[in-house]
Amino acid sequence: MVGDGYNEALLHKTILVGDSGVGKTSLLVQFDQGKFIPGSFSATVGIGFTVMLLGDSGVGKTCFLLQFKDGAFLSGTFIATVGIDFRNKVVAVDGVKVKLQIWDTAGQERFRSVTHAYYRDAQALLLLYDITSKMSFDNIRAWLTEIHEYAQKDVVIMLLGNKADVSSERAVRTEDGASLAREYGVPFMETSAKTGMNVELAFLAIAKELKQRAVQPLDEPRFQIHEYIESQKKKSSCCAFS
Numbered sequence: 624m625v626g627d628g629y630n631e632a633l634l635h636k637t638i639l640v641g642d643s644g645v646g647k648t649s650l651l652v653q654f655d656q657g658k659f660i661p662g663s664f665s666a667t668v669g670i671g672f673t674v675m676l677l678g679d680s681g682v683g684k685t686c687f688l689l690q691f692k693d694g695a696f697l698s699g700t701f702i703a704t705v706g707i708d709f710r711n712k713v714v715a716v717d718g719v720k721v722k723l724q725i726w727d728t729a730g731q732e733r734f735r736s737v738t739h740a741y742y743r744d745a746q747a748l749l750l751l752y753d754i755t756s757k758m759s760f761d762n763i764r765a766w767l768t769e770i771h772e773y774a775q776k777d778v779v780i781m782l783l784g785n786k787a788d789v790s791s792e793r794a795v796r797t798e799d800g801a802s803l804a805r806e807y808g809v810p811f812m813e814t815s816a817k818t819g820m821n822v823e824l825a826f827l828a829i830a831k832e833l834k835q836r837a838v839q840p841l842d843e844p845r846f847q848i849h850e851y852i853e854s855q856k857k858k859s860s861c862c863a864f865s
């Protein structure tokens with residue numbers, strides 16, 4: 624979370640350069656997570672990708688990111704994000720490392736102009752609604768209109784129905800999420816930042832797609848994100864339809 628005195632001019636970029644294998648990624652992980660990950664070396668693809676989390680306030684974006692980053696769930700009092708925040712995570716995809724810089728945006732309307740400035744830098748967008756909030760689902764069309772206005776034309780978009788663990792309060796049917804996603808041609812799944820259901824899969828599918836776009840070996844068939852998600856995702860419950 625960034626404080627009220629948020630100032631874009633204070634954000635700066637540091638670039639690590641050097642031969643393959645000298646330890647650039649390990650240095651970043653040490654700085655970011657305070658630990659060294661031993662093991663066999665695998666090369667990094669590209670210079671990293673930016674993924675943005677979008678959706679109404681309270682749908683669970685911050686929790687979704689923390690579950691992926693630290694494997695933990697922040698329960699208790701809800702504290703809305705102010706402005707924008709980011710975390711780095713390195714994921715292994717088909718024997719190479721893909722660096723993701725994940726931007727957690729504030730869902731509240733009053734921070735919308737801050738968020739708009741970052742859309743153009745994102746290669747992928749995870750758009751969340753809360754399955755217990757019909758309003759957050761109804762607002763997805765407005766989010767997609769904004770995305771088409773501000774984001775890059777070829778941005779990877781994924782629709783996620785979060786809080787799938789709270790099936791007793793479900794207000795949006797799984798099939799309605801799936802049908803909206805089909806209408807816009809984007810992949811879809813239900814997730815839970817609380818239990819971790821499909822959280823890693825969402826980022827992994829994004830990382831695979833972005834890696835494929837960065838290095839596209841001619842002899843390999845193109846990665847199909849829709850098919851990959853359909854084959855890998857865990858259903859929230861067989862009887863969750865309301």
Ligand SMILES: Nc1nc2c(ncn2[C@@H]2O[C@H](COP(=O)(O)OP(=O)(O)OP(=O)(O)O)[C@@H](O)[C@H]2O)c(=O)[nH]1
Nearest residue numbers: 680681682683684685686703704730786815816817
């Ligand atoms: N049961 C359940 N609760 C969740 C889940 N994800 C988030 N929550 C709760 O929902 C509330 C809002 O979560 P946040 O992650 O802060 O929401 P946000 O989308 O980041 O909100 P803004 O920062 O205002 O945009 C918190 O009280 C969380 O504990 C989930 O998957 N299941």
